[in-house]
Amino acid sequence: MDKQDSKPDVNSLPPETLDFAKRMFDAARTGDTDLVLSAVDAGLPPNLTNDKGNTLLMLAAYAGHTELTKGLLERGGDPNRINDLGQSIVAGAVFKGHDEIVRALMSKGADPRQGTPNAIQAAQMFRRTELMEVLGAKEEDLVNIPEGLPPVHA
Numbered sequence: 001m002d003k004q005d006s007k008p009d010v011n012s013l014p015p016e017t018l019d020f021a022k023r024m025f026d027a028a029r030t031g032d033t034d035l036v037l038s039a040v041d042a043g044l045p046p047n048l049t050n051d052k053g054n055t056l057l058m059l060a061a062y063a064g065h066t067e068l069t070k071g072l073l074e075r076g077g078d079p080n081r082i083n084d085l086g087q088s089i090v091a092g093a094v095f096k097g098h099d100e101i102v103r104a105l106m107s108k109g110a111d112p113r114q115g116t117p118n119a120i121q122a123a124q125m126f127r128r129t130e131l132m133e134v135l136g137a138k139e140e141d142l143v144n145i146p147e148g149l150p151p152v153h154a
Contacts, residue, residue: 010051024048028056031065037075046077053084061101062092069101079110088115094122094131106134113141 010018024044027035036056040046047055057077060068073079082088090110093101102119106112112119112135120141123131 021048021050024056025050025054025059028059028065028068029063031060031063031068033065033068033071036060036068037071040072040075046072046075047081049081053082055081055083055089057081058083058089058092061089061098061105062096064096064098064101066098066100066104070104073104073108079105079108080114082115086116088119090135091115091117091119091122094119094128094135095126097128099131099134102131103134106136112136 024036024039025048036044040056046057049055050059055077057069057072057079058081060072069077079089088111090102090105090112091114093105110119117125120132120135120137123129123135123137124142
């Protein structure tokens with residue numbers, strides 16, 4: 001296996017580092033905007049990724065924390081990161097019904113055609129037609145919507 005293809009062994013990190021990372025991911029999930037953004041402002045990478053490929057932004061967006069999502073986007077959070085399950089941040093926000101977060105992600109360049117299912121497919125599957133224009137859906141996007149795809153989740 002090529003060195004680039006393997007993930008680093010997290011067990012080689014000091015326990016304090018692992019505890020801090022866990023605190024940050026938990027803070028993103030629970031919407032502790034001040035803690036997460038102050039850590040990013042102090043040097044924490046805004047695209048820090050957990051063992052499932054979820055970024056702080058993905059966890060915040062999926063949980064519906066609008067202010068934190070916007071703050072991470074303003075600090076360089078990548079709206080197009082895909083997690084290890086092939087899921088996109090914007091599709092997760094569509095699935096969860098967080099319309100303001102969908103709009104914030106799209107305003108920062110989220111690609112609604114990334115991921116499985118992608119955001120347009122998720123909007124179609126869950127009849128979120130009010131988001132089709134926001135997502136920039138075109139007629140060709142609305143054919144061959146996959147059936148039986150697992151729900152998007154972080």
